[in-house]
Amino acid sequence: MPYEEKLRERFGPEAFTTSEFRDNRRVIVPRERIFDVLKCLKEECGFDMLAELTAVDYLYYPNARDRFGVIYGLLNTATSERVIVKTYLNEPDLTIPSAFSLWRGADWLEREVYDMYGIIFDGHPDLRRILMPQEFTAFPLRKDYPLRGRGERHNFPVITRAES
């Protein structure tokens, strides 16, 4: 892969690991280098589109060493080449540099990951909840969040017929 040679030449052979499943190519980067690797992929390897940005909670996952994974799906629109960039985060420091300055499309994707997992994107211009109400206090896609919630949806005033 040309991007892989480029990354090795730029960051050294030990800076990241790769894995492959059929035509699904992944680059696994430590959190400290994620922004530089994304920047190199965008500016020097032609991955000009951030197709996807999501996260995974590996709590209770067999043989998992890290709590959260943040996953970037990049697309080179000239060659239709795709690469998946992964990085791992652990509590209590769930901060990762924002990719907003590279791809404007990261705006809402990062807000959604923040809303559902509580991962803080450092440098995001407007990191608010995007789907859940602002008053919501938990992160519902974390695996330690109960399936039925913590009673937030029962907490509304009851209107009786006589008073309405």
Next chain:
Amino acid sequence: MAVKVPENVIVTSLDWVANWVRANSLWPMPFATACCGIELMATGASRHDLARFGAEVMRFTPRQCDLMIVAGRVVMKMLPVLQRIWLQMPEPKWCISMGACASSGGVFDTYAVVQGVDRFIPVDAYTPGCPPRPEQLIQSIIDLQAKIKATGTAFGREFKTRTEYDGPKPLALETLPAQTVVAPGDFTTATRQHD
């Protein structure tokens, strides 16, 4: 004692007239949030023709409606809006909870979906089904007409007696009060303007 009544004059009670008029001109507020809304549209359309029951005038403002049809699931963010729309409807007003989701949450027992709108607003008739066929909704409207004719009063005295919560009892599986997270916000802050 016989009273001589002129021709074309009939004597009746005010309640009966009010009920007769109200039951046969229900103007629905279509609060359609999901697939039940499609069946609600089919109910109003020509094949099923809700106009046969005087309820075809769907008004998209609550101020001109007297029957709220909650069609579809209601999530946490939508419930304050639902409550505000219900409060904006003028008296007398009734509410039909259409379909499994509006009545009980349906299959959506998740962190965000309210488990039945009757927990937070008063409901007069429930329509079962997922989604209900138009015939079922029409049956609910016929039942509601019967309810209005049986219990209605000209000045809405029957509403004043419903001072208690008349929704379902909480499920045993619900979160214990000690584990409940209390999040602020209600229908007074429904539009949720944030900085």
